[in-house]
Amino acid sequence: MIFHVAWRLLRRAVINLWRTPLPSLVAVLTMSIALFLGAGFLAALSGARSLLHAWGAEASLTLYLANSATDAQGALLAERVRAGHPELTVQLVERTVALDRLRTDMRDLSSALDGISPSALPLTIELTPQAQMTSTELRKLAAELSRLPDVVDVEYGREWLDKLEELARALRAAGAAATALILGAAILVVANTIRLAVYARRDEIEIMKLVGATDSYVRMPFLLEGVLQGVAGALIALAGLFLVYRVLIPRAQAAFAFTAGAAIGPLLPSRLFALVAFGGAVGLLGSWLAVARFLRK
Amino acid sequence: MIQLFHVCKAYGDEPPTLDDLSLEIGKGEFVWLTGPSGAGKTTLLKMLFCAEVPTSGQILVGGRNVQRLAAAGVPMLRRSIGVVFQDFKLLPHRTVLENVGYALEVLGASDREIEERAIRRLDQVGLRAKARALPKTLSGGEQQRVAIARALVNDPAILLADEPTGNLDPSLTDSILALIFDANARGTTVVVATHDHALLQRHQRRTITLAGGKLISDV
Numbered sequence: 001m002i003f004h005v006a007w008r009l010l011r012r013a014v015i016n017l018w019r020t021p022l023p024s025l026v027a028v029l030t031m032s033i034a035l036f037l038g039a040g041f042l043a044a045l046s047g048a049r050s051l052l053h054a055w056g057a058e059a060s061l062t063l064y065l066a067n068s069a070t071d072a073q074g075a076l077l078a079e080r081v082r083a084g085h086p087e088l089t090v091q092l093v094e095r096t097v098a099l100d101r102l103r104t105d106m107r108d109l110s111s112a113l114d115g116i117s118p119s120a121l122p123l124t125i126e127l128t129p130q131a132q133m134t135s136t137e138l139r140k141l142a143a144e145l146s147r148l149p150d151v152v153d154v155e156y157g158r159e160w161l162d163k164l165e166e167l168a169r170a171l172r173a174a175g176a177a178a179t180a181l182i183l184g185a186a187i188l189v190v191a192n193t194i195r196l197a198v199y200a201r202r203d204e205i206e207i208m209k210l211v212g213a214t215d216s217y218v219r220m221p222f223l224l225e226g227v228l229q230g231v232a233g234a235l236i237a238l239a240g241l242f243l244v245y246r247v248l249i250p251r252a253q254a255a256f257a258f259t260a261g262a263a264i265g266p267l268l269p270s271r272l273f274a275l276v277a278f279g280g281a282v283g284l285l286g287s288w289l290a291v292a293r294f295l296r297k
Numbered sequence: 298m299i300q301l302f303h304v305c306k307a308y309g310d311e312p313p314t315l316d317d318l319s320l321e322i323g324k325g326e327f328v329w330l331t332g333p334s335g336a337g338k339t340t341l342l343k344m345l346f347c348a349e350v351p352t353s354g355q356i357l358v359g360g361r362n363v364q365r366l367a368a369a370g371v372p373m374l375r376r377s378i379g380v381v382f383q384d385f386k387l388l389p390h391r392t393v394l395e396n397v398g399y400a401l402e403v404l405g406a407s408d409r410e411i412e413e414r415a416i417r418r419l420d421q422v423g424l425r426a427k428a429r430a431l432p433k434t435l436s437g438g439e440q441q442r443v444a445i446a447r448a449l450v451n452d453p454a455i456l457l458a459d460e461p462t463g464n465l466d467p468s469l470t471d472s473i474l475a476l477i478f479d480a481n482a483r484g485t486t487v488v489v490a491t492h493d494h495a496l497l498q499r500h501q502r503r504t505i506t507l508a509g510g511k512l513i514s515d516v
Contacts, residue, residue, distance in 0.1 A: 204389070211380075212375040
């Protein structure tokens with residue numbers, strides 16, 4: 001009995017939607033825009049986070065030693081760092097090596113370095129994390145290493161990291177606020193569409209109740225209408241996301257080399273299902289609010 | 298089957314629509330409810346199917362005190378009562394067949410059962426050929442017959458009819474009344490509100506007369 005009643009209610013919900021095409025279409029499109037933007041923000045956020053991780057993974061620290069430090073002292077210090085931090089690849093860069101590197105980097109202009117003594121360059125220790133480190137870990141490590149004897153400065157691209165983190169925080173906040181706002185609007189639109197439908201069919205509802213329909217029986221087709229609108233909106237949003245993934249992102253990655261490290265999560269079936277389920281839930285919530293208010297009266 | 302104890306109904310400061318009404322209608326009885334317009338006939342019927350609540354007094358329908366029914370109990374009570382409304386109250390976007398079948402639909406009957414029983418009732422009221430039509434395409438008399446078919450489709454224990462023959466010509470009146478009498482013969486308790494005295498003369502049954510909300514006679 002449950003199945004044929006459920007099937008009948010579903011059929012009724014579809015017929016009701018079909019009878020009011022314009023309001024239903026507006027609700028479905030609003031829902032699809034809200035879900036598309038919400039899902040888009042989440043994907044962009046995940047991309048920005050992966051970009052940050054990619055850049056964080058490339059991070060390295062350089063310890064600059066005092067001019068008075070000898071190569072032997074530098075080697076001892078490097079050994080000490082290596083022992084204390086097995087997670088780091090530690091390399092002492094002696095002054096002569098540093099000068100050779102500089103010559104290589106300067107290529108045709110390397111002759112300008114003729115006559116410069118290696119002692120003019122500082123002794124440095126280069127540290128590369130073997131595993132990915134967060135910016136917080138990197139900052140903590142830099143603070144710890146800066147307290148070592150003979151270390152006069154620690155370079156790790158602090159300003160760059162600060163900016164990236166600030167950007168990520170702003171993205172997170174803006175994404176959350178925009179998603180909440182858009183979803184709130186979608187719930188309101190669905191609630192209002194269903195409320196209008198309920199209002200238009202108030203005589204019908206009265207008759208249904210007079211012949212013995214329970215509140216749940218009267219409510220069910222409206223709730224199903226909300227769910228159907230939500231699911232339809234989610235499917236349109238999915239189509240939009242699919243286009244973005246297939247067309248826009250590959251073009252952006254080809255055009256902007258710095259985005260190469262960014263990996264937006266793939267469109268996994270579980271994520272697609274979650275989006276459709278979420279759309280249905282938003283539609284259900286909107287219609288529930290509309291019908292509950294009407295039936296309370 | 299139906300008992301009223303000192304029932305009053307008043308709207309605001311207006312004179313009471315029903316005033317200290319007490320009566321009893323037994324199981325399987327047929328009762329005419331008559332009186333001039335504004336006598337309180339429709340209000341009384343509405344209270345019997347919980348569309349109105351009395352201001353004071355008690356109403357028992359099928360042994361259940363309607364004022365003490367929980368919210369979920371009202372639809373259950375209504376499922377045992379067939380009602381023919383004065384204004385028909387048909388669902389405008391549903392076909393005649395769907396309108397008649399709706400009383401079975403809320404009971405959870407299967408599509409096949411709904412169709413079979415609704416068609417049978419439409420056959421009895423002479424509207425089988427219009428099963429797929431929408432109510433707005435029917436005449437007033439035809440809509441009244443659809444309303445009667447819907448009220449009787451689930452063989453209710455009680456049938457309440459508010460001026461069920463008001464829109465019918467004399468020949469149809471008798472055939473519709475025959476349906477109502479037939480339901481009564483099968484054990485349904487019937488209360489018919491009418492102000493058609495010719496009808497009361499032609500079919501003499503227990504007659505309750507109201508005027509100004511008061512019980513004038515019960516013979």
